[in-house]
Amino acid sequence: MIEVTGLTKRYGRKTAVDDVGFTVRPGLVTGFLGPNGAGKSTTLRVLLGLDRPDGGTALIDGRRYRDLRHPLRTVGALLDGAGPVPERRGVDHLTWMARSNRIPRRRVREVLELVGLADAAGGRVKGYSLGMRQRLGLAAALLGDPEILVLDEPVNGLDPDGIRRVRQLLRDHAAAGRTVLLSSHLMAEMAGTADHAIVITGGRIVADAPLDDISAGHPSLEAAFFALTGDPAATDQEGEGRW
Numbered sequence: 001m002i003e004v005t006g007l008t009k010r011y012g013r014k015t016a017v018d019d020v021g022f023t024v025r026p027g028l029v030t031g032f033l034g035p036n037g038a039g040k041s042t043t044l045r046v047l048l049g050l051d052r053p054d055g056g057t058a059l060i061d062g063r064r065y066r067d068l069r070h071p072l073r074t075v076g077a078l079l080d081g082a083g084p085v086p087e088r089r090g091v092d093h094l095t096w097m098a099r100s101n102r103i104p105r106r107r108v109r110e111v112l113e114l115v116g117l118a119d120a121a122g123g124r125v126k127g128y129s130l131g132m133r134q135r136l137g138l139a140a141a142l143l144g145d146p147e148i149l150v151l152d153e154p155v156n157g158l159d160p161d162g163i164r165r166v167r168q169l170l171r172d173h174a175a176a177g178r179t180v181l182l183s184s185h186l187m188a189e190m191a192g193t194a195d196h197a198i199v200i201t202g203g204r205i206v207a208d209a210p211l212d213d214i215s216a217g218h219p220s221l222e223a224a225f226f227a228l229t230g231d232p233a234a235t236d237q238e239g240e241g242r243w
């Protein structure tokens with residue numbers, strides 16, 4: 001279970017996240033949606049102990065990330081940012097992670113199969129495509145067989161096989177009574193994967209409800225998203241006349 005309460009994070013004079021609160025429950029895939037700059041990554045970074053909040057808390061099973069006894073076995077995360085050493089082979093990166101977290105070595109092979117990277121695991125990371133790096137990041141998130149998955153744009157760069165694998169992995173994870181928090185800009189992907197959605201814009205939560213409730217009364221999830229967050233294209237047409 002993830003519990004975020006009264007979370008505020010400022011960068012200089014910019015308030016990136018403003019008194020945000022939500023709960024992510026087990027047994028569901030919860031989508032975290034919002035336009036560029038809405039505050040999604042900031043929230044996830046604080047949750048994963050990569051940034052300090054100015055106020056409020058973000059707890060995983062009742063603890064801050066840095067207080068978790070076995071972080072990799074509790075929460076698997078995929079976030080933009082520091083990746084593996086480019087000179088390292090994919091399999092060595094995972095083996096090093098497994099060893100430093102007391103995870104059995106056989107799990108490395110398992111996660112490589114799960115994400116469809118087994119054949120390329122012997123190659124150096126610097127030779128990987130965007131999608132292969134993404135698969136390696138997912139493998140790392142799954143390595144500790146964690147109860148909770150927190151994934152920022154997991155299908156970014158993935159081909160149809162990769163997208164199908166991720167969708168199935170997340171559905172299976174939730175069906176096993178585990179917790180999934182997933183951010184994505186791809187509304188069709190979200191509509192096909194998530195049960196519940198939390199929508200953030202301008203650093204504030206504007207919806208937190210089952211996906212069907214959010215879409216109700218709109219032709220699509222995308223239309224509901226624009227209704228909640230504002231549609232820049234509509235503003236352009238209404239008078240800004242930029243083009």
Ligand SMILES: Nc1ncnc2c1ncn2[C@@H]1O[C@H](COP(=O)(O)OP(=O)(O)OP(=O)(O)O)[C@@H](O)[C@H]1O
Pocket residue numbers: 011014015016034035036037038039040041042043
């Ligand atoms: N390190 C930082 N320094 C200054 N401002 C930052 C920093 N990180 C984020 N911000 C600002 O905080 C706001 C929220 O950014 P954040 O990256 O959390 O948004 P996001 O919802 O993840 O966006 P995207 O969909 O583009 O990834 C933005 O206005 C961003 O410019």
